[in-house]
Amino acid sequence: MGTIKDRYAIVGVGESERSRKSGKTPLHLALDAANAAIKDAGLKATDIDGFMNYNEGDSCTSHQLATYLGVRPKYVKDIQGGGASTEMLIADAVALIEAGQLNTVLIYRSMNGSSGTRVGRGYDPDMLQRALTGGSFVIPYGSASPSQWFGMYATRHMHETGITKEHLGHVCLSFYEHAQRNPKAFLHGKPLTMENYLATPDISSPFNIHDSCLELDEGNAIIVTSAKKAKDCASKPVYIMGMAARQCHPHAHYWNDIDQVASDYVAEELYENAGVTPDDIDVASIYDCFSWVVMRQLEAYGFAKRGEVGDFVAEGNLKIGGKLPTNTAGGMLSEGYTHGMNNAIEIVRQLRHDYKGTDRQVEDCKIGICTGWAGPDIAGAMILRN
Amino acid sequence: MTQAKTAYQKPIPLKDIDNAPYWDAADKHQLALQKCDDCNAYSQPPGPTCAKCGSENVSWEQFGDDIKATVYSYVVSYRPFLPGFQDELPTIIALAQLDKVPEVKIMGNILNCEEKDLEIGMPIQMTWVDITEDRALPQWIPATN
Numbered sequence: 355m356g357t358i359k360d361r362y363a364i365v366g367v368g369e370s371e372r373s374r375k376s377g378k379t380p381l382h383l384a385l386d387a388a389n390a391a392i393k394d395a396g397l398k399a400t401d402i403d404g405f406m407n408y409n410e411g412d413s414c415t416s417h418q419l420a421t422y423l424g425v426r427p428k429y430v431k432d433i434q435g436g437g438a439s440t441e442m443l444i445a446d447a448v449a450l451i452e453a454g455q456l457n458t459v460l461i462y463r464s465m466n467g468s469s470g471t472r473v474g475r476g477y478d479p480d481m482l483q484r485a486l487t488g489g490s491f492v493i494p495y496g497s498a499s500p501s502q503w504f505g506m507y508a509t510r511h512m513h514e515t516g517i518t519k520e521h522l523g524h525v526c527l528s529f530y531e532h533a534q535r536n537p538k539a540f541l542h543g544k545p546l547t548m549e550n551y552l553a554t555p556d557i558s559s560p561f562n563i564h565d566s567c568l569e570l571d572e573g574n575a576i577i578v579t580s581a582k583k584a585k586d587c588a589s590k591p592v593y594i595m596g597m598a599a600r601q602c603h604p605h606a607h608y609w610n611d612i613d614q615v616a617s618d619y620v621a622e623e624l625y626e627n628a629g630v631t632p633d634d635i636d637v638a639s640i641y642d643c644f645s646w647v648v649m650r651q652l653e654a655y656g657f658a659k660r661g662e663v664g665d666f667v668a669e670g671n672l673k674i675g676g677k678l679p680t681n682t683a684g685g686m687l688s689e690g691y692t693h694g695m696n697n698a699i700e701i702v703r704q705l706r707h708d709y710k711g712t713d714r715q716v717e718d719c720k721i722g723i724c725t726g727w728a729g730p731d732i733a734g735a736m737i738l739r740n
Numbered sequence: 741m742t743q744a745k746t747a748y749q750k751p752i753p754l755k756d757i758d759n760a761p762y763w764d765a766a767d768k769h770q771l772a773l774q775k776c777d778d779c780n781a782y783s784q785p786p787g788p789t790c791a792k793c794g795s796e797n798v799s800w801e802q803f804g805d806d807i808k809a810t811v812y813s814y815v816v817s818y819r820p821f822l823p824g825f826q827d828e829l830p831t832i833i834a835l836a837q838l839d840k841v842p843e844v845k846i847m848g849n850i851l852n853c854e855e856k857d858l859e860i861g862m863p864i865q866m867t868w869v870d871i872t873e874d875r876a877l878p879q880w881i882p883a884t885n
């Protein structure tokens with residue numbers, strides 16, 4: 355995909371209100387997010403001909419969203435997916451525009467993640483045994499939550515690299531600090547201290563509630579079009595420099611080898627396609643379903659060497675003003691949770707300098723990275739510029 | 741039908757076309773592993789073909805009932821995420837690295853183990869818990885020697 359460099363852009367972003375109990379259907383939340391993104395781009399709904407979403411059986415369809423925006427869509431796609439789906443669908447949208455099938459695509463994630471289906475609370479055991487590769491070797495032992503699945507990786511990785519619980523705390527504290535500057539962050543007004551963090555008991559080791567992403571009712575939307583069409587939009591275009599849309603662990607039963615993750619395979623392809631190195635990145639959105647997942651990706655994407663990631667975060671490098679300001683709206687730990695799309699929206703706003711003149715803006719940032727993590731098994735990422 | 745009060749509440753491993761020999765061996769308190777006859781890689785969990793090379797020539801190797809391992813990684817869960825675990829908290833879930841075949845790692849609970857004694861590298865051995873009349877679940881306990 356190297357040849358797409360700078361030829362496609364994100365031209366609109368938007369979100370619904372976020373809450374514990376929306377009192378609305380996912381279709382209403384999707385309409386709120388889509389209308390905000392369309393307004394942001396200065397487009398009419400009928401300028402959009404493709405609609406895509408990812409879901410876990412908890413949302414409305416793209417066809418429904420288009421219908422109630424008053425659009426007869428030319429293309430709709432609804433996929434089963436969580437983390438890393440934003441990046442994958444953006445790549446799919448680019449490919450369809452490149453193929454001449456579509457002009458402008460709206461991608462959304464809308465869910466009642468708190469009042470409806472809750473991801474982190476386990477699933478039907480027999481369904482899980484069948485759905486997971488080798489599920490019968492995992493589920494009978496009580497491991498049914500992403501915190502337990504990824505925790506197995508975390509414990510080993512922390513043991514090998516010297517990452518401590520306090521290091522994980524620095525990830526949380528950095529993002530919570532950003533949330534205090536973002537009035538729309540769900541945990542705005544709820545700062546976190548290291549003392550409070552360390553005093554909070556684990557739910558499943560090594561993670562306590564602060565290490566774990568929020569579960570909220572929320573809709574997010576992103577609009578992608580060609581660089582040529584982007585010039586007609588009201589917003590400042592944010593160009594896609596390069597992507598690595600979907601990389602996988604060698605084995606679908608990812609506990610088969612917990613020493614590697616899919617993100618390890620994303621990084622090389624991503625930097626090559628974008629033509630940049632980790633040193634060129636000014637601002638980051640790193641998928642943060644759990645604090646440790648950020649640590650592992652900082653290593654995978656080359657922001658800190660293996661064994662030095664703990665010090666990197668303890669030095670405050672993830673904060674605005676640090677070497678790699680990360681999840682500057684608060685991330686999924688403290689802003690909101692749409693399996694990564696809220697982090698993608700934030701990187702767009704940073705690169706457009708939407709916060710200029712406030713303490714939220716990463717000054718003069720030009721290049722940003724946005725990573726997705728479905729799990730140790732599947733990952734994707736993109737590098738954007740203004 | 742008569743064991744309503746004591747019925748096993750936790751999920752019972754589902755046998756399927758690929759994993760049945762593993763669970764059949766477990767029911768007899770034995771370990772069996774799938775092995776590729778072409779590249780000699782073990783497949784854990786077992787599958788329709790070898791996950792290393794794609795070969796269809798896979799067979800089963802018996803390892804008996806004296807299975808030693810060390811803790812490769814673990815989590816300790818303080819909340820039940822599945823039925824049946826609510827009365828046994830915290831639950832230790834570990835990935836065991838087999839002494840004889842270090843490339844094979846098998847997940848299980850470590851029974852009879854205090855959380856404070858749990859650490860990576862700790863020697864453990866496989867045991868089998870009879871969970872229904874005809875099913876047994878491989879588990880781990882701290883090694884005694």
